[in-house]
Amino acid sequence: xxxxxxxxxxxxxxxxxxxxxxxxxxxxxxxxxxxxxxxxxxxxxxxxxxxxxxxxxxxxxxxxxxxxxxxxxxxxxxxxxxxxxxxxxxxxxxxxxxxxxxxxxxxxxxxxxxxxxxxxxxxxxxxxxxxxxxxxxxxxxxxxxxxxxxxxxxxxxxxxxxxxxxxxxxxxxxxxxxxxxxxxxxxxxxxxxxxxxxxxxxxxxxxxxxxxxxxxxxxxxxxxxxxxxxxxxxxxxxxxxxxxxxxxxxxxxxxxxxxxxxxxxxxxxxxxxx
Amino acid sequence: xxxxxxxxxxxxxxxxxxxxxxxxxxxxxxxxxxxxxxxxxxxxxxxxxxxxxxxxxxxxxxxxxxxxxxxxxxxxxxxxxxxxxxxxxxxxxxxxxxxxxxxxxxxxxxxxxxxxxxxxxxxxxxxxxxxxxxxxxxxxxxxxxxxxxxxxxxxxxxxxxxxxxxxxxxxxxxxxxxxxxxxxxxxxxxxxxxxxxxxxxxxxxxxxxxxxxxxxxxxxxxxxxxxxxxxxxxxxxxxxxxxxxxxxxxxxxxxxxxxxxxxxxxxxxxxxxxxxxxxxxxxxxxxxxxxxxxxxxxxxxxxxxxxxxxxxxxxxxxxxxxxxxx
Amino acid sequence: xxxxxxxxxxxxxxxxxxxxxxxxxxxxxxxxxxxxxxxxxxxxxxxxxxxxxxxxxxxxxxxxxxxxxxxxxxxxxxxxxxxxxxxxxxxxxxxxxxxxxxxxxxxxxxxxxxxxxxxxxxxxxxxxxxxxxxxxxxxxxxxxxxxxxxxxxxxxxxxxxxxxxxxxxxxxxxxxxxxxxxxxxxxxxxxxxxxxxxxxxxxxxxxxxxxxxxxxxxxxxxxxxxxxxxxxxxxxxxxxxxxxxxxxxxxxxxxxxxxxxxxxxxxxxxxxxxxxxxxxxxxxxxxxxxxxxxxxxx
Ligand SMILES: Nc1ncnc2c1ncn2[C@@H]1O[C@H](COP(=O)(O)OP(=O)(O)OP(=O)(O)O)[C@@H](O)[C@H]1O
Ligand SMILES: Nc1ncnc2c1ncn2[C@@H]1O[C@H](COP(=O)(O)OP(=O)(O)OP(=O)(O)O)[C@@H](O)[C@H]1O
Ligand code: SF4
Ligand SMILES: [Mg+2]
Ligand SMILES: [Mg+2]
Numbered sequence: 001x002x003x004x005x006x007x008x009x010x011x012x013x014x015x016x017x018x019x020x021x022x023x024x025x026x027x028x029x030x031x032x033x034x035x036x037x038x039x040x041x042x043x044x045x046x047x048x049x050x051x052x053x054x055x056x057x058x059x060x061x062x063x064x065x066x067x068x069x070x071x072x073x074x075x076x077x078x079x080x081x082x083x084x085x086x087x088x089x090x091x092x093x094x095x096x097x098x099x100x101x102x103x104x105x106x107x108x109x110x111x112x113x114x115x116x117x118x119x120x121x122x123x124x125x126x127x128x129x130x131x132x133x134x135x136x137x138x139x140x141x142x143x144x145x146x147x148x149x150x151x152x153x154x155x156x157x158x159x160x161x162x163x164x165x166x167x168x169x170x171x172x173x174x175x176x177x178x179x180x181x182x183x184x185x186x187x188x189x190x191x192x193x194x195x196x197x198x199x200x201x202x203x204x205x206x207x208x209x210x211x212x213x214x215x216x217x218x219x220x221x222x223x224x225x226x227x228x229x230x231x232x233x234x235x236x237x238x239x240x241x242x243x244x245x246x247x248x249x250x251x252x253x254x255x256x257x258x259x260x261x262x263x264x265x266x267x268x269x270x271x272x273x274x
Numbered sequence: 275x276x277x278x279x280x281x282x283x284x285x286x287x288x289x290x291x292x293x294x295x296x297x298x299x300x301x302x303x304x305x306x307x308x309x310x311x312x313x314x315x316x317x318x319x320x321x322x323x324x325x326x327x328x329x330x331x332x333x334x335x336x337x338x339x340x341x342x343x344x345x346x347x348x349x350x351x352x353x354x355x356x357x358x359x360x361x362x363x364x365x366x367x368x369x370x371x372x373x374x375x376x377x378x379x380x381x382x383x384x385x386x387x388x389x390x391x392x393x394x395x396x397x398x399x400x401x402x403x404x405x406x407x408x409x410x411x412x413x414x415x416x417x418x419x420x421x422x423x424x425x426x427x428x429x430x431x432x433x434x435x436x437x438x439x440x441x442x443x444x445x446x447x448x449x450x451x452x453x454x455x456x457x458x459x460x461x462x463x464x465x466x467x468x469x470x471x472x473x474x475x476x477x478x479x480x481x482x483x484x485x486x487x488x489x490x491x492x493x494x495x496x497x498x499x500x501x502x503x504x505x506x507x508x509x510x511x512x513x514x515x516x517x518x519x520x521x522x523x524x525x526x527x528x529x530x531x532x533x534x535x536x537x538x539x540x541x542x543x544x545x546x547x548x549x550x551x552x553x554x555x556x557x558x559x560x561x562x563x564x565x566x567x568x569x570x571x572x573x574x575x576x577x578x579x580x581x582x583x584x585x586x587x588x589x590x591x592x593x594x595x596x597x598x599x600x
Numbered sequence: 601x602x603x604x605x606x607x608x609x610x611x612x613x614x615x616x617x618x619x620x621x622x623x624x625x626x627x628x629x630x631x632x633x634x635x636x637x638x639x640x641x642x643x644x645x646x647x648x649x650x651x652x653x654x655x656x657x658x659x660x661x662x663x664x665x666x667x668x669x670x671x672x673x674x675x676x677x678x679x680x681x682x683x684x685x686x687x688x689x690x691x692x693x694x695x696x697x698x699x700x701x702x703x704x705x706x707x708x709x710x711x712x713x714x715x716x717x718x719x720x721x722x723x724x725x726x727x728x729x730x731x732x733x734x735x736x737x738x739x740x741x742x743x744x745x746x747x748x749x750x751x752x753x754x755x756x757x758x759x760x761x762x763x764x765x766x767x768x769x770x771x772x773x774x775x776x777x778x779x780x781x782x783x784x785x786x787x788x789x790x791x792x793x794x795x796x797x798x799x800x801x802x803x804x805x806x807x808x809x810x811x812x813x814x815x816x817x818x819x820x821x822x823x824x825x826x827x828x829x830x831x832x833x834x835x836x837x838x839x840x841x842x843x844x845x846x847x848x849x850x851x852x853x854x855x856x857x858x859x860x861x862x863x864x865x866x867x868x869x870x871x872x873x874x875x876x877x878x879x880x881x882x883x884x885x886x887x888x889x890x891x892x893x894x895x896x897x898x
Contacts, residue, residue: 165316268489
C-alpha cells in the first residue's frame with residue numbers, strides 16, 4: 001500500500017492520545033496517584049482494514065477500544081473519525097457517531113442483558129437510533145441473526161441469553177453490533193473465553209461480515225496467533241505505549257522490540273514435545 | 275499399584291429434564307510423579323471429573339457407576355468425614371480463577387499456615403516456619419512478601435500463593451482445573467512453568483484440566499482428549515499432538531491457532547454438541563465427523579495404535595492409517 | 601410485536617410463579633385473605649349487627665364464645681369478631697401494600713438515580729438516606745402519636761413509606777452501581793441509548809426483582825408496625841384492624857379469658873406476613889431468569 005494512498009483512506013486516527021485514570025485514593029495520605037493507561041499514543045487505521053492491538057493484561061488495549069467508541073474521553077490528544085474530531089461530540093452528533101462505531105465485548109456472559117430476549121437485544125440499537133418501522137426492524141433482526149449463523153433467526157427470537165452457549169451468545173453480541181451496519185467495529189478479545197473450535201468459527205464469521213459490509217475492525221487480543229490470523233496490521237502495546245506497528249507477517253517474522261519478542265516466545269503452541 | 279486408577283466411571287447430573295450424563299464410562303491410571311492432561315471443549319465434563327476426584331460433586335450429581343481408586347482406596351464410597359482426611363491432605367486442588375478464593379482480610383501466609391494446621395494440628399512452630407519458607411521458595415514468592423494481603427499481590431502472584439496452599443500438606447495428587455485461564459499469556463507462561471517445576475520437584479501426581487490444548491501440551495506427559503463426557507483419545511503428548519487419530523482430536527488441533535500453523539487452519543464444520551440427555555451407545559461425535567458414514571447404529575470401541583496410544587472409534591482402518599497431520 | 605413478547609413473558613412468568621412451591625403456598629394463603637377482605641364489604645349487608653365497628657348485637661352485652669349467629673364469638677360490647685377479622689384483612693392489605701408500594705417507588709427511584717449518576721448527587725442522597733435510616737421508626741411513630749394523638753390510617757401508611765424507603769434505596773443503589781459498568785449497559789451506551797432509556801430499559805428490569813423482594817418484605821414490616829401501633833393504642837380508634845382487635849382484648853382485660861378473641865387476629869397477622877414472605881421468594885425467581893431452574897423455560 002502506498003503511503004499517500006493509505007493516508008487518504010484513513011478512517012480512524014489517534015493523535016498523541018493520553019488517558020489517565022485517577023486511581024483509588026490512598027486511605028491516609030489522601031493523595032490520588034494517576035494510572036497512565038495510555039501514554040501519548042499515535043495510531044491510524046485505514047478503511048477496510050483489520051487492525052490488531054496486541055499486548056498483555058493491563059497494557060491499555062481495552063482503554064484504546066473504549067476511547068474509540070467514546071465510552072471514555074481522552075485526557076489529552078485527539079481522536080479523528082473520517083477526519084472529524086470526536087472527543088468533544090455531544091447530543092445528536094454523538095448519537096450519530098454511535099451508529100457508525102460499535103463494540104463487541106470480551107465476556108459473552110456479561111455483555112447481554114439477561115432480561116432481554118435475543119430479538120429484543122438485537123432490536124434495541126434500531127429502536128434507539130430510530131431506524132425503520134416495527135415491521136422492517138423485525139425483518140432486519142431476522143436477517144442479521146441469519147448472517148451471524150443463528151438460523152433460522154425466528155428460532156432464537158424468544159430465547160434468553162442464559163439459554164444459549166457461550167459461542168451463540170457471542171454471535172448475538174456480534175449481531176447487535178452489526179445490525180446498525182457500522183463502519184467501524186471494536187472487537188475486544190471476542191473469543192478469549194471460548195473454545196478453539198468455536199473461536200475459529202467466530203473469526204471466520206467476523207471476516208465474512210467485514211467483507212460483505214466493508215467494515216473496518218480493531219481487533220484486540222493477547223493472542224498473537226489470532227491477531228496474525230485475523231489482521232492486516234498489528235500494533236503491539238506495552239504499558240500504555242505502542243512499541244511496534246507493522247504488517248501481521250512482519251511483526252511475527254521480524255519482531256524488533258524486545259517486548260514483542262517476549263510475547264512471541266510465550267505464545268502457547270505445540271513446540272513443547274521433547 | 276497406581277497412585278490413581280479410575281475405572282468405568284460415570285457421573286450424571288439430575289436435572290428437571292432428566293439425567294444428564296456428564297461423564298460417561300471413563301477410565302485412566304496415573305502413577306506417582308506423572309502428569310495427565312484432560313482437554314476438551316466447554317461442557318465436556320472436565321470439571322466434573324476433577325470434582326469427583328476431590329469429593330466435591332454438587333448435590334444433584336450422582337455417581338452412576340465405576341470406581342476411583344486412590345492409593346488402593348475406593349474414593350467413590352467415602353463418607354464426608356472420611357473425605358475430610360483426604361481432601362487437602364492427600365489430594366489438593368487448584369481451581370480456575372482460584373486467586374479470588376483467597377481471603378481478602380487475611381495475610382497470605384496466615385492462610386497457608388491455616389491449611390497446614392488443619393491437617394497437622396500438632397506441628398511445631400519451627401517446623402511450621404520452615405515449611406512456610408520452603409513453600410514460598412518453591413513457588414518463587416520472595417519471603418518479604420509473605421505477610422502481604424492478597425490485594426497487594428498481582429494476579430499471577432495470587433495464583434502462585436494458591437499453588438503453595440495446594441502444596442501445603444505435601445499431597446500425593448494435585449488436580450489443577452484451568453489454573454491459568456484467567457491470566458494473560460505472559461503470566462500464564464510463568465505459572466505453567468511453576469506448576470511443572472513444582473510437580474517434577476515434589477514427584478506429585480498431577481491431573482491437569484484445560485480447554486486449551488497448547489496449555490495442556492506444555493505441562494503434561496500424557497493427554498486424554500474428551501468429547502461430550504467421554505475420553506475419545508489418549509496417548510503421550512507426542513503421540514496425541516504429532517499424530518492425532520480421532521477425528522475430534524484432529525478437528526481440535528486443526529482449529530487451534532498457533533504462530534506457525536496459520537496456513538493449514540481448517541475451520542471445522544462443528545454442529546451443536548450432542549444432547550447429553552440422550553443415552554446412546556453410538557458415537558457422540560458422529561454429527562460433526564467427516565468419516566461418520568458407516569457409523570450409525572454401531573458403538574465405537576477402543577482401538578490401539580501403540581501400547582500407550584488409543585482412540586475410541588468405529589473405524590479402525592481410518593484410525594490406524596492416521597493422517598500424519600498435526 | 602413488542603406486545604407479543606410482553607404477554608409471552610407475562611404468561612411464562614406466571615407459570616413459573618405458580619409452579620414454585622413457595623409461590624403456590626403464598627398464593628393460596630393470600631387468596632384466602634383476599635376473599636376475607638372482599639367478604640368484609642358484604643358481611644354488614646347481611647345484617648347491620650355484623651358491621652365490624654358499629655354493629656352491636658342487641659342481645660349480647662358481654663364477650664361470648666363462638667356460636668351460631670357469631671361464628672367466632674363477639675367482643676365485650678357485642679360486636680362480631682369474624683366481621684372484625686374480615687375488616688382487619690382489608691385494612692392489612694391496604695396498609696401493607698400501599699406503604700410498601702410507596703416506599704419501593706421512592707426507594708427504587710432514588711437508589712437508581714444515586715447509583716447511576718454517582719458523585720455529589722449520590723453522596724447527598726445517600727447521606728440523607730442514612731439519616732432517615734437511623735431514625736427508629738416505631739419510636740418516631742410513638743413520639744408523633746403522643747404529640748398528635750391517635751393516627752388516621754393513611755397517615756400511618758405515609759409515615760411508614762417515608763421512613764422505609766432508605767433501606768430499599770441502599771440495596772437498589774448498590775445493585776445499580778454493580779450494573780452500571782456491566783458490558784451490556786455499555787453496549788447500549790455504544791448503541792446511542794439515552795441515560796433515561798438505560799435506566800428504565802436496562803437497569804430497572806435488573807433491579808426490579810430486588811425491589812419486589814424488598815416490597816414484599818416491606819409489606820410484612822408495615823403490617824407489623826401498624827399492628828404494634830394499634831396494639832399499643834396509637835391506632836385509628838375509628839378503624840378496626842387486627843392490631844386494634846388485640847388492643848381491645850387487652851384493654852377490656854380479656855387477654856387470658858377469651859382465646860377465641862385473642863387467637864384469630866394474632867394468627868392472621870402471622871399467616872399474612874408469612875404469605876408475603878413466601879411470595880417475595882417466588883417473585884424473585886420469576887423476575888430473575890438466572891434463578892430459574894433449567895427446563896422450566898423451554
Ligand atoms: N476505570 C478505571 N479506573 C482506574 N484504572 C483503570 C480503569 N480502567 C483501566 N484502568 C487501568 O488502566 C490500565 C490499562 O487497562 P486496560 O483495561 O486498558 O488493559 P487491557 O490491555 O485491556 O488489559 P486486559 O488484557 O486485562 O483486558 C490498567 O493498569 C488498569 O488497571
Ligand atoms: N450442577 C450441575 N447440574 C446440572 N448439570 C451440570 C452441573 N454441573 C455441570 N453440569 C453439566 O455437566 C456438563 C459437564 O460440565 P463440566 O463443568 O464438567 O464441564 P467442563 O468440561 O468443566 O466445562 P468448562 O470448560 O466450561 O468448565 C455440562 O453439560 C454442564 O452443563
Ligand atoms: S466412530 Fe465414526 S463418527 Fe465417531 S469419530 Fe469414529 S468415524 Fe467419526
Ligand atoms: Mg481488556
Ligand atoms: Mg470446567
